[in-house]
Amino acid sequence: MSARTWNVAGLALVGVIGLVAMIGLPQWLELSSLLDVTVYLILAILALSLAVVWGYGGILCFGQSAFFGLGAYAYAIAMFNIGESTIPFVLAIALPAAFAALLGYFMFYGRISDVYLGVITLTVTLILFNAVNSTAGPEYRIGEARLGGFNGIPSIPPLNWPGVPDSALDLNDLFYVSIVLLLAVYFGLRWLLVSRFGRVMVAIRENEQRTGFLGYDARLYKLGTFALGGALAGLAGCLFANWGAFVSPTIFGLGQSAQIIIWVIVGGRGTLIGPVVGCIAIQWLTAYLGSAQLSKASLTQIVGPTVANVLSSTLGIADFSNTNLVLGAVLLAFVLLVPRGVMPTLRDLVRLPFARRRPARDLVPDKAEGTT
């Protein structure tokens, strides 16, 4: 099967799974579980934002959470001031995009090297964390909205249909909006990647110098990619603020930033579906570990007393429900064992039996090459 056939098959599969989930999940799941699924979908949009910036644009942004948080805060603050969600929704996307464009302008046009780009983006999100964290006093307000500092902003009003202030979305609606937006972002990005912009973007990732020799201004393309990533992260932030009706500075924190990168690494850099799968799987795992109270006793039941004893004595802990510990172990395992991530590895496994059937073609040298 050709690469094109695989692409179409992959797209169709995602479309079918998306449709089935959209129709089926609200019927199969109770509202509380549906709410859990909704946040996975929202975070999957965030994962996609880094998937395009890092996986395809080759820009390792350590502070994708900055744009996520800005989107959430922009929505919350605008909502308290305006009351009708059309403008806040647009702002939640436009503001992070503009901020990403500004930051990107200095980074790309200043020819900052990749390592420093990572450092700068990480620093930016930590600065935002500290700045917002210290706005607890009542004097820190934007219009009607109190920033709340480390307490965050509670009771954020929900989205409504554009132009109809009374039609606030309930939690069921939010699920539909989230899944539709996730699918739209996914298919939109797939389209982008076959467009001229997307192809040049990937070429820049592969060899920036060569694109320059061909007349492309790589800085401008990177700026565009980075701003798009900012916009998508902002969209996710807006939905996230809706989901919990709450936003706090931890959204800018190191943990949040690292998590996004882990989703992409685990799911597979250079794919779109990988980070989505990685995000949902890891969020589910985190939630499961949080509720399961995986103590030494329960670990004994799973892996036997010997392994449990060795584990708890070498690590010096009795409580294995520490999510950060597990996340760290997951990341380590993937970097060492599945460095390309789940989806690329899985994809090759699925294609393997088909690829074997046509071994000749790649090995036969082109006659004109003069190698025969």
Next chain:
Amino acid sequence: MTERALLLETMDLGMRFGGVEAVSGVNFRLTEGELRCLIGPNGAGKSTFFKLLTGQLFPTSGKVLYRGRDISGAETHEVARLGIGIKTQVPSVFDGLSVRENIWIAACRGRSTRRANETVDTILSRIAMVGAADRVVGQLAHGQRQWLELGIVLAAEPELILLDEPAAGMTHEEVARTAELIREINRTRSLIVVEHDMQFIRMIASKVTVLDRGRVLVEDSMENILRHPTVRDVYLGKRVAA
């Protein structure tokens, strides 16, 4: 023969890295349709000179004029848009992409998608890589990568093509075919070729500029260059004597 227009000119071009003058006081003139070879021993300043022409380096003195326009220190992509294409010494290609995609990226800038697709097909047959079109470039042999890069440069349809050691690492037949291709390209384009291989330069037979320690030592036809006593001393001496 009519007087041909001046395409590229450098005026007193100099590049200093700390205390080292890699290029100094180079006055170089290339007319339209010309094929010029640039030779010189290691460290003569050939690569630096190329980098000055393509905007990768900003000259510390002098300037570069392309069709009378000052391009010294312009951004690489601006230089490329004026119609200068470059093939680097170590093939600069898109390793993770297919051969076809590599050429498409070069062909599509400033053109319609249809035109780009047509160009891709033409170039693929011209560099004899139709059969390898869907292969990932990272898996290709060195000689093939050299050819692909040549194809990429051609696909962008530049007026002036700079080739930095186009025959390096090629087999004997590949070198011969590359020389043939360069002569063919020269029918419609101007070229500057940096090369070490004297055999190869003889094959493309053209005017030669010899650089030594950052300066133009001599500029003449290949036959005269080979007879030139100073050139024999600094560059060819041992080889010709042997």
